[in-house]
Amino acid sequence: MxxxxxxxxxxxxxxxxxxxxxxxxxxxxxxxxxxxxxxxxxxxxxxxxxQKRRCRDSILQGETYVMEILNGHRERCNENFRMYPEVFRTLCSTLKGIGLKDSKFLTVYEQVAIFLLTLSHNQRNRVVAERFQHSTETISRHFHAVLHVVCQLGTHIIAPPDFFVIPNKIRESSRFFPYFKNCVGAIDGTHIPATLPASTQLPFHGRKGYTTQNVMVVCDFDMRFTYVLAGWEGSANDSRILKECIENEAMNFPAPPAGKYYLVDSGYVNKPGYLAPFRGHTYHFQEYRRTRQPRGREEVFNHRHSSLRNIIERCFGLLKMRFAILRAMPPYKFSTQVLIVMACCTLHNFIRNQHQSDDLFYSNNPPQSDGEDDEIVEHVPSAQLREMEQLRNTIADRIWNSL
Incomplete structure (x- = not known):
């Protein structure tokens, strides 16, 4: 029967x-x-x-798995979700406060765990579905729900720096103070792999040899992102992206006030508000470390500049180390891929705010540069170029004379 x-x-x-x-x-x-x-x-x-049977019939259901991780050894949570249990619980509480809710079958804890496991280990839907014992449709739906709430959180915690406070990293170091006392952060771009239909791939092919999105980031000297712009084609020039941000008010770029500036590499124009190194001289910090000590006024300046701007390379390295999905993006819609980058930067800031002593922030792994600097394509009035050239020469002279 x-x-x-x-x-x-x-x-x-x-x-x-x-x-x-x-x-x-x-x-x-x-x-x-x-x-x-x-x-x-x-x-x-x-x-x-x-003899009909459920497909997801494991004894260790999703909620049970999450609670076992949270109540077990602290390192288990850090290895699976890339944050410690107290940070995980605070994140869930914060996301609840801005709209994330328990569903009929999944708690907020389980939804966030699904999201973090996907980002941290670049797991596909079927693998996550097996781990949490839900259908692939349920996994996908809740992943996207958490993604949008986390990006909403990002509008609050990815905030401009305090332009009128000298960063501790500069104030407490004789190598940087008082020479760079008016510096407020660093700017650079990084390439994140992008998966696109063949018909739209051409603009996303850059020097990397594969399709990428170019992500421009501003960070402070405490390793927090203060501005993130994702979604540009991989072939786009870094200097062009910055120029667009400055000129387009809708992008809400935190331009520095008069007298303050960001550090940029030689792929950008040395203009008011953006201090670049001397071109034609050894610059990257890793080059000095591998070969020799800096020689001459320009190289000494470049070495100090690179040592200070190195903070943004460390941020990029840490971000990609923590979230494996940024190293090989799955075939989501491109708009979703852009949101994933924003969400990872948001989580980076959240962890930095909640857990200053997180081990990854003090990793000994050397940061990796994205490659050669771009050629500059921006035209800047000669008066502005002379103004920043004079400032750079003044700082270089002061550093050289202090040796």
Whole structure:
């Protein structure tokens, strides 16, 4: 007898199947063949109507798994979700406060765990579905729900720096103070792999040899992102992206006030508000470390400049180390890929705010540059170029004379 929950629907399906099998039997005259078909029909019926099973039938259901991780050894949470249990709980509480809610079958804890496991280990939907014992549709729906709430959180915690306070990293170091006392942060771009349809790939092919989105980031000297702009094509020039940000008020770029400036590499123009190194001289910090000590006024300036601006390279390295999805982006819609970058930067800031002693912020892994600096394509009035050239020469002279 069929189980009660299958009653009418399953009965009709069984009748249809048997009618189909009878039609098959009519094609067989041999009794042995008829017997084979009947055996096959019996097995098929038992499989489809008498022994139905759930696909996700693990004893360790999603919520049980999450609570086991949170209440177990602290490192288990850090390894799985890339943050410690107290930070995880605070994140869930914060996201609840801005609109994330328990669903009928999933708590906020489980939703956030699904999201973090996907970002941290670049797991596909089917793997996450098996881990949490839900359908792939449920996993995808809740992933996108948390993604949008986290990006909403980003509008609050990715905030401009305090332009009128000298950063501790500069004030407390004789190598940087008072030479760079008016510096408020660093700017650079990084390339994140992008997955796109063949018809739209061409603009996203840059010097990396594969499709990427160029992400421009501003950070302070406490390793917090203060501005993030994602979604530009991989072929876009860093200087062009910055120029667009400055000129387009809708982008809300935190331009420095008069007398203050960001550090930029030689791929940007040395203009008011943006201090670049001397071109044509050794610059990158790693080059000095591998070969020799800086020589001459320009190289000494470049070495100090690179040592201070190195903070943004460390931020990029840490971000990609913590969130594996940024190293090989899955084939989401491109708009979703952009939001994923924003969400990872938001989580980076959240962890920095909640857990200053997180081990990754003090990792000994050297930061990796994205490659050669771009050629400058921006035209700047000569008066502005002379103004920043004079400031750079003044700082270089003061550093050189202090040695």
């Amino acid at each position: 069929l189980a009660p929950e299958h009653n009418s629907h399953s009965l009709f399906r069984a009748m249809d199947m048997w009618n189909h099998i009878r039609r098959i039997i009519q094609f067989y005259d041999d009794e042995e063949d008829n017997e084979s078909v009947l055996i096959f029909a019996t097995l098929l019926e038992e499989q489809n109507f008498y």
